[in-house]
Amino acid sequence: MHTVDLNSNKTLLFISFSFGIFSLALVSFELVSFQLFKWLGFTLVFSTVVIATLQQKNKMFVHINRAGISYGIGFTVRYIHQESVQSISSHSSWFGDVLIVKTRDNNSIRFYAWQVSETDLSKAERLLAL
Structure with missing residues (x-):
C-alpha cells in the first residue's frame, strides 16, 4: 500500500458529544442554571455532529x-x-x-x-x- 490514511479519534468525538449532552441535561433538569453550560452543550453537540458528518462524507x-x-x-x-x-x-x-x-x-x-x-x-x- 502506498498511502497512509489517518483515522479520526472516535473516542474524543464520543467524549465531546457525551459531555455536551451532559451539560444540556444539567441545564434542562435545572440542576445548574448557568447559561454557560447551555451554550457549551450546544456548541459541543453541534461541532461534534458537524465533524462526524464531514468525516463520514470523506470531506x-x-x-x-x-x-x-x-x-x-x-x-x-x-x-x-x-x-x-x-x-x-x-x-x-x-x-x-x-x-x-x-x-x-x-x-x-x-x-x-x-x-x-x-x-x-x-x-x-x-x-x-x-
Whole structure:
C-alpha cells in the first residue's frame, strides 16, 4: 500500500458529544442554571455532529503518500508537496495524537485529534523519503 490514511479519534468525538449532552441535561433538569453550560452543550453537540458528518462524507481527512500530504478541512482540499516537507512527527496530548509536519520554510502544520501509530508514522517517513 502506498498511502497512509489517518483515522479520526472516535473516542474524543464520543467524549465531546457525551459531555455536551451532559451539560444540556444539567441545564434542562435545572440542576445548574448557568447559561454557560447551555451554550457549551450546544456548541459541543453541534461541532461534534458537524465533524462526524464531514468525516463520514470523506470531506475531513489526512492522506500521506509519495507526492506529499493532502488534507481536507471541510469543503477545501490542501496539499503539502513532498519537496517542501522537512520532518514529520507525532505528539500525544489530552486531545489525542497530534501530527506535526514541519516544512522547509519553517512553518509547522498540526493535525489535531487524529490517531497516529508508530507504524503509520514510520511508513509516512519512508513514503516521504525523510
